[in-house]
Amino acid sequence: MKRRQFIQQSSSLLASSIFLSRTATWESMLTTKPLGLQLFTLFNIIDQDVPGNLKKVADLGIKELESAFSFKPMFYGYTGKEFKSLTNNLGLNWVSHHVMGAPLKPRPGFDASKMPKFLTLKTDASQIVDNVAEAGIKYLVCANIPIESKSEVSEAVDTLGKSAELAKKAGLTFCYHNHDAEFKLIDGQRAFDVFSSQISSDLMKFELDLGWATKAGENIVELFKKQPGRFPLCHIKDFDTDFKNIVPVGQGIVNYVPIFKAASIGGLQHYFLEHDMPKDAFESIRLGKSALDKIL
Known part of the structure; x- marks a missing residue:
């Protein structure tokens, strides 16, 4: 083989091997990340039969769980250790828990009397952190917090910062979960930008709701580049x-x-995966998992 031909073929083989290794790494990264479910998807039905509904989730091939508030106290009527044991026995990995940042602000026409009293970070941060730490899971996530004015955003920074400090001391990773409102200008500022700049990434990460961020018109890839590594959790x-x-x-x-x-x-x-108030929660989970299996 002539020297020039040898160099050309060697270069081609090297390029191919690099491409294949990168492809393998990319495929491995995706396929080894188990798909989880945010249990708010089952908000209307989960309390009726917690073990039975969780078994249906496991039977659909879901591997990880993120819990949320429900009409029952603590974690769907269980202590943290009890719920951890229940999920483990079903082959489910309970990863994180959602809590409210502040008491609900009822919308016009909404009857708040039918809702249970939820613990919130503004009023019950220490109790929430203790409950989640005792459960033995890693992440505590603020699901939402009032941000309709500059003063509310400022109050939110204070609540989130204090909660993040408590969570860190307890060995938890604290995250904030967005909707689309965080990316809208409110009194000349975006709440997401304020939270990002005023609360250290060492204290607070983000659980990026990819759907809501897309609805807000956010370029998610560019967001990742601006704050690399700050998004350990996501909602799909x-x-x-x-x-x-x-x-x-x-x-x-x-x-x-x-x-x-x-x-x-x-x-x-x-x-x-998350679907707020679906008509058929389990069918939505089945369809979503099927679609993601094809993408991944």
Whole structure:
């Protein structure tokens, strides 16, 4: 073989091996991350039969769980250790827990009297942190907090900062979960930017709701690049063409392929399906998992 031909073929083989190793790494990164479920998807039904509903979740191939508030105290009527044991026995890994940042602000026409009294970070941070730490899970997530004015954003920074300090002392990783409102200008500022700059990344990470961020018009890949590694958790949801209704993942318009390709930049470790108040929760989970299996 002539020297020039040898060099050309060697270069081609080297390039191919690099491409294949990168492809293998990319595929491995995705396929080894088990798909999880945010249990708010089952909010209307989970309390009726907690063990039975969790078994249905496991039977659908879901591997990880993120719990949320419900009509029952603590964790769906269980202590942290009891709920941990229940999920482990079903082959489910309980990873994180959602809590409210502050008491609910009822919308016009909403009857708040039918809702239970939820613990919130503003009023019960120490108790919440103790409960989650005792459960033996890693992440505590603020699900929402009032941010409709500059003063509310300022109050939110105070509440989140104090809660994050308590969580860190207890060995927990504290995260904030967004909707679309965090990316809208309110009195000349975006709450997401305020939270990012005023609360250290050592104290607070983000659970990026990819669906809500997409609805807000956010470029998620660029967001990952601006704050690499700050997004260990994410929510996966989908919307119809007008972003008016949440639909099962794969039935809407959110393109997850470029987002997942940038997963390592953002630091994504846990992926939770979520569908707020679906007509058929288990069918939505089945459709979403099927769609994601094809993407991944």
